[in-house]
Amino acid sequence: MKAIVMAVGVLACQIAPAWSETEYQITCPGRPTMTVSRAEYGLSTLMWPTRHFQIAAGQQRTSLKGGDKVAITRFRNGDQLIVNKNNDETFFVYANSNKLLPCSRTDKRDAQILSLERYDDSARPNS
Structure with missing residues (x-):
């Protein structure tokens, strides 16, 4: 029975789709061009020169009074990215x-x- 469960598990790993990630750049007044990356499992990252990096988990989805659907991403530093899902504004x-x-x-x-x-640090002495 264990062998069957293991075989099914291995097969499931082989046919499961890989997590995909998308990215795009945004240019907003007051900051250099930023790169937004979104992973399928909900992690978003925001990067801009030089060496600035922020993360966010998930998105808040809501609708405006006019009916437009928007997604709000709140990054850890307090920045917010708002995307109108109807027209990508x-x-x-x-x-x-x-x-x-x-x-x-x-x-x-x-x-x-x-x-x-892979990094092999087996030759490094334990401290």
Whole structure:
């Protein structure tokens, strides 16, 4: 019985789709061009020069009074990304501000898969 369960588990791993990730750039007043990456499992990242990096988990989805559906991503530093899902209009609210800024954005594209090599530190003495 264990062998059957193991075989089914291995087969399920082989046919399961890989997690995909998409990314796009946004340009908003007051900050260099930012790269937004979204993983299928809900993690969003925001990067901009030089060496700025923020994360967010999930999105809040809501509707405006006019019926437009919007998705709000709240990053850990307090920044908010707002996307109108009907027309992809993109807005940004910086942390400690309530000013909604219009942004331009590129089309979504699949992010390149990065394979990390294994690091062997077995020769390193334990401390």
